[in-house]
Amino acid sequence: MESKSKDKDILAHTTIADVYCAAKRLEGVIVKTRLIESAFFSELSENQVYLKPENLQLTGAFKLRGAYNKISQLTEEEKKRGVITASAGNHAQGVAYAAQRLGVRAVICMPATTPILKVEATKARGAEVVLFGDGFDDAYAHSLELQKEHGYVYIHPFNDLQVLLGQGTAALEIIEALKDVDAILCPIGGGGFASGVALATKRISPQVKVIGVEPENAACMKAALAAGHTTTLASADTVADGCAVKTAGDLTYAFCRAYLDGIITVSEIEIMNALLSLIEKHKLVAEGAGVLSLAALTKLPFKGKKVVAILSGGNIDISTISALIDKALIARGRVFAFAVQLPDKPGQLLNVSRILAEENANVIRLDHDQTKVTDSFKKVVLTVTVETHNHKHIERIIAALEKNGYDITQVY
Known part of the structure; x- marks a missing residue:
């Protein structure tokens, strides 16, 4: 009860002047990241979308x-x-x-x-x-x-008033750059960023919608708002490791409850797809948590609005980004792998290659292994990985192989 009373007191006495004071302290320390209009994400969501690239911030994130x-x-x-x-x-x-x-x-x-x-x-x-x-x-x-x-x-990563006020300075920059912004999408881990952004936005332009975005596998703030108090998730297993938080802060819960207009949750594959799209369309690299706002764009309950999606961070290692891209490509039907048993005689590999070429499938990996166990010592196992256009393209390739008498097993 005492904690709730304290949080209400903080809410009542925190003003937009506090965010401007934070911005003053940060002058000459941070980069005021500029908005980037995105034709791709605008068309995808049927809104006018701008990116706020905090992945280009000093240290690679808004933190x-x-x-x-x-x-x-x-x-x-x-x-x-x-x-x-x-x-x-x-x-x-x-x-x-x-x-x-x-x-x-x-x-x-x-x-x-x-x-x-x-x-x-x-x-x-x-x-x-x-x-x-x-x-x-x-x-x-x-x-x-x-x-x-x-x-x-x-120095708490999110459940601290001065920390969330500092994070709120990103909203000042957004509103200054795009005065007629309709909505801001902000990722949520423990809630500090969303709290600061929502506070600053609502105190300057209360008509602007501020929507938080969480991974489905780590939606601690959504769970807290539904329960009416902070609660602890059983797990927080997500590719958005920067938002893998089981328990939202009590202070950030109070701010999000007071100022957020809603929360959208996104799946793991939606996060990976957003990452791949950002790299392909904008040549920008972000981490899993950094693209949560992008992953939520197609789930917005409105069209034709000016929307800012905050890219919260870009600190991701090469091995991780490679794995995420591979999974996103497979999910989109951009990579297809299959195994097939072939008669162990000349010309079989050439025939499979001909079929793939006719179907415009580009071979990127091939394993022709005579030592693998098959149902006959006169057969060999061929495993092929090809670049494809989409799932329909994969269906056409499978049909062409089967038409030519090949019984294939899809690996992925």
Whole structure:
């Protein structure tokens, strides 16, 4: 009860002036990322879509805004104690950058599963990294133990007023650049970004819709709003690792409940498809959490509006992005793999190649293995991977192979 009363008090006394003060502190520290109009995503969603590329921010994500706003206001005594936080990566780099710039020691607890790119980038900014647990919640619990043991100042990744005010400065830039914006899509992990963006937007232009976007597999804020209080998910397993949070913050819950117009959830394949489209159409790289807003564009309950989709971050390692692209290509029918048993005699491989060429399928991988076990020692197994146009193209290829007497097994 005391916590709810405190949150209501914070809500009542937080004004747009607080966001402008945060923006003042961030002058000369962050990049004011410019809006990019997207013809592709506009046509896809039947709205006029603009991208807010926070993946091009210093440290590669919006998180620098909140981290710097918080740390810059610490007292000299607090700065001497040093700061600690837990993060899946982007907040870690924001805290590390801000602490290094302000001459403060920083300790960052990160899940042991954090992509190596984010770990190394955090270390490169002078922070001490402690790897612990399988996800954010494990790392967070460990960071609290270390804070208690060493007396560090805690810089929460989302459930902190000064952090969310810093994140809200992104909304100031959006409204300044696109004064007649109708809606803003903002990803949600623990809710700090959405809280700040929604607060700033509603205090300046209350008619603008602010819609949060969560992965279906980690929709902690949607669950909290449905329950009427913060609740803990059983799991948060998603390719959007930056939003893999089981429990929303109590403060961010209060802000989202007060200012958000709604939440859209997106599937894993929708996230991967959005990532692939962003790379193909805009030549921009983002992480899974970074494209949540793009994944939600086709689910908007309106058409013909000016919509800003925030790309929250771009810190993704090559192996991860390669795996996500491969899965998205398979899901779209852009890659097709099949296995077939062939008579072990000359000309069979050439005949399969001819059929594929006639169907405009480009072979990208081929395995002709005489040692694989088949139903006859006179047969060999051929496994072929081809580039295709879509699922209908795959159906035509299968039909052509079957017409020529080949009984194939689809691998993917």
